[in-house]
Amino acid sequence: MKLFITAIAPLFATLASAAVLPKREATVWQSPFSGTIDAPVANDVIVPGVDFAFEYALSNWCESAYTPFTVYLTGGPAPPSFENVNANGTLAEGSFMLDLGKYSVSNFGLPSQGTPPPSTLNLPVEVVSAVTNDTQLYLTVLQEFDGCPGGISVEYSLTSIPVTLRTTAV
Structure with a gap:
């Protein structure tokens, strides 16, 4: 019994205090490299x-064996910043106008996994109602990097280009 009190009891006290520690926020790591929108x-x-x-x-x-990325239409005075990236690898609600899909590229000749990126995209006509003449639009890609060096499990990069939306007939 004395062994229990001197050896095991402090262990329970340590575990009990660890159980009440606040939950840590998930960390979103920004990749030092990003792809390009061609x-x-x-x-x-x-x-x-x-x-x-x-x-x-x-x-x-x-x-990485597979490279997933998501394409967005965003709007505002500047493209979305990395502060708009959620821990789950998406842009925060309100920081984009339209999610154009999540795609995956297989690397090193591996079989496809997920939806491959299309060669064309299409904006629905309804997007015009959400855009004013002075709204600057951006095509934005949020790319995921898995298994990066340094023990970081997932990193993300953000790439944007300005685009113009024709809202009237020619």
Whole structure:
């Protein structure tokens, strides 16, 4: 019994105090590298309801087996900042106008996993009602990096280009 009191009791006290520690916020790590949006190019005119070219040259500096990324249409005086990235790898509600889909690229000849990126995207006509003439729009890609060096399990990068939305008929 004396062994219990001198050896085991302090262990229970330590565990009990650890159980009441506040939960730590999930950390969102920003990657030092990002891919590039090759199509459309900066300031291209996008017409709602009409396909436009899309090409994203990803960065695979972590040498991940698969590279997921999400494409957004965002608006505002500047593209979204990294502070808008949630711990689950999405942009925060209110920081984007439209989620254009999550895609995955397989690397090193591995079989496809998830939805491969399309060669074209299409904005629904309804997006015009959410845009005023002075709203600057951005095509934004949020890329995920898995298994990066330094013991960081997941990192994210954010890449944006300005685009112009044609809201009236030609």
